Amino acid sequence: MQDLHTGQTAQDDIERSIVSGILSARIKPGTRLSENQLATVFGVSRTRVREAMMRLETRAIVHVSPRRGWFVAEPSAGEAMTVYAARRVIESGLLRSMSELTNAGRQKLHAHLAEEKEAIAAGDKQRLTCLMGDFHIRLAELSGNDVLIDILRDLTARTILISLLYQSDFHAMQSHLGHCEIVDALDAGEFTKAAELSIAHLEEVEEGLDLTSRRDPLSDLRTSLSLPPAAAQSKEAAVSSQKK
Amino acid sequence: MQDLHTGQTAQDDIERSIVSGILSARIKPGTRLSENQLATVFGVSRTRVREAMMRLETRAIVHVSPRRGWFVAEPSAGEAMTVYAARRVIESGLLRSMSELTNAGRQKLHAHLAEEKEAIAAGDKQRLTCLMGDFHIRLAELSGNDVLIDILRDLTARTILISLLYQSDFHAMQSHLGHCEIVDALDAGEFTKAAELSIAHLEEVEEGLDLTSRRDPLSDLRTSLSLPPAAAQSKEAAVSSQKK
DNA sequence: CTCTCCTGTCTGGTATGCAAGATTTACATA
DNA sequence: TATGTAAATCTTGCATACCAGACAGGAGAG
Incomplete structure (x- = not known):
């Protein structure tokens, strides 16, 4: 019997929420995932957040930079x-x-x-x-x-x-x-x-991907500097310009 | 289980050891994996053992029965x-x-x-x-x-x-x-x-598999009873004889 | 003015303690 | 002897406390 599903635990919720956010393109690569913030948002302790992060890490969906934080994966x-x-x-x-x-x-x-x-x-x-x-x-x-x-x-x-x-x-x-x-x-x-x-x-x-151009950590900065508004808006602008 | 500890710093050494044990057919399906025992064997606290278990669970290699324990997967x-x-x-x-x-x-x-x-x-x-x-x-x-x-x-x-x-x-x-x-x-x-x-x-x-015969939880016990020595010892004997 | 260093603050890393569920065992009773 | 019950003893679940590394910002020296 495939009775592996033990029900609805909160850490599954965290995991699912993040995956769902990525699948719906709401969460961008490189997004910081603070344990404390997620803990307060989901109303649980850091322990369960960490467990969810560990699971996501084995799925190569997030990664941890030691003592720095968890981040949504940025595949090379x-x-x-x-x-x-x-x-x-x-x-x-x-x-x-x-x-x-x-x-x-x-x-x-x-x-x-x-x-x-x-x-x-x-x-x-x-x-x-x-x-x-x-x-x-x-x-x-x-x-x-x-x-x-x-x-x-x-x-x-x-x-x-x-x-x-x-x-x-x-x-x-x-x-x-x-x-x-x-x-x-x-x-x-x-x-x-x-x-x-x-x-x-x-x-x-x-x-259709641009895999040749090295993903430069500075690229975001560069594009930001060339545009007056905030960095987050630059991509929105690119989208709307592409729509035309 | 005694020969699993490699004494490294590893946090995922636990994970690797268990997978390695399974890949080499030393660990049988359904084997109980006690958090406390693994913690003492690897010289760490339960926290890290749990993290390893969580990761292995996402890989469908172990599963947890709530409040009962961790077990090596027994695929249906x-x-x-x-x-x-x-x-x-x-x-x-x-x-x-x-x-x-x-x-x-x-x-x-x-x-x-x-x-x-x-x-x-x-x-x-x-x-x-x-x-x-x-x-x-x-x-x-x-x-x-x-x-x-x-x-x-x-x-x-x-x-x-x-x-x-x-x-x-x-x-x-x-x-x-x-x-x-x-x-x-x-x-x-x-x-x-x-x-x-x-x-x-x-x-x-x-x-070549016998997928029709339902896996009987008592089968282990039955086979054990048909043998003169204790069940746990038979496995140890098999392992040590193989080492020679 | 610039560079360096120091310190405060934030982050995750780890261990531990307590609570709650499940199982087993001991024991009293029919 | 068989059985039902309760307590003892496991187990994991979860939160918290504390530690150490990383980063930012400011003060001081050049």
Whole structure:
């Protein structure tokens, strides 16, 4: 029996909240996660916060700088490539191993694509980032394999962090079309083709990243200095300018 | 358990020791892991032991029964099938994605196969269990992808636990031949064939399990009672005899 | 004015203490 | 002898206290 779920503890809440925040692109890479602050926010002691952090650390979602603090992971360029390579291996293997697409699965996929279209029409970038990652979790869910789903969920979280770090301009429509192609292949029962499309899609997305430019700790500072407003606003400005 | 302490500073030394114990089939599924005992053995307080346990729990290697204790995971039959399915997806995807086999990789593989042969000749079952799992880690290492290596290492640990639970008789030679076939295909540069062979191999191993027979909590007790000596001593005897 | 050093304050790291649940054991009773 | 009950003794869960490292800011020397 899979009676591993012991119920709803507060430290699970902390963990879930942070992951959810990352998956929805609300928490940015490098964000400081103070034990004390989280403790007061969640109304618990630091002990439980620490446990949640430890768990997140094993999932490569946060990291700790000794005596300095916990931070949301900032994957390096090399790490980014590794994660994408791993996703290509797993997702293509998953699609290739499929033998049928259930009606429930088909409906979920199409519902998701509809959501993507909606978000594109609305120009909601944050929601799009979330949905683009979610699509691949939907794919994993087709397999019904909890192990794979968990793995891909974590990889998706890391991917979102990577996107936020290295994605200069977001070709949402391009990604969306890639998703549509994969779903089309699945609809047609052409699982091998879907697998190949997923590899191509992930390569395409990875090539859209700017992994060559060393992620310079000073880059934030530089962009900040070139702009009158606060640093946090600079990215918002970039987003709105890209929308036009 | 006495020979686990390595006396390092390590906070994750505890984690490593336990994983290593599982990978080498010295620690059996369901083994109780007392916080106090581990704390004294490793010469630290319960705090750090707990942190290690938490991390291992997120890797599905141990689980906690509230207020009862920590135990080495005992994967259910369903979980076992899920893990094997995930391994098929990932390992086949990994092999299929390969484009070349480096000389270093080739040498490592052949060295490993030689070890397997040696262990078979010696009839060392515990060592064989370890090696049979290690082979798949060697495969992962071919990719040089740390993410995949970590994932497969954890899955291998779970697989070993599964083997110990459900594997009635161990067809070591059969597994070994399967490994040889995969290496042959890799040597020939036939990565697609290697991928297909890995799927067949994993299916073969899974079919060798007895997943139908419900794991009886009393089985340990029964087998113990059928033996003249005490149950706890039999394990110690097996270990020490292996050391010689 | 600049550089250095010192100190106050904040951070996580670790250990410990207490509370509460679960299990087992001892014991009284039928 | 079998059984129900209560207490003793484990276990983990959680919070707190204290320690040490890192950083910032100010004072003083050059």
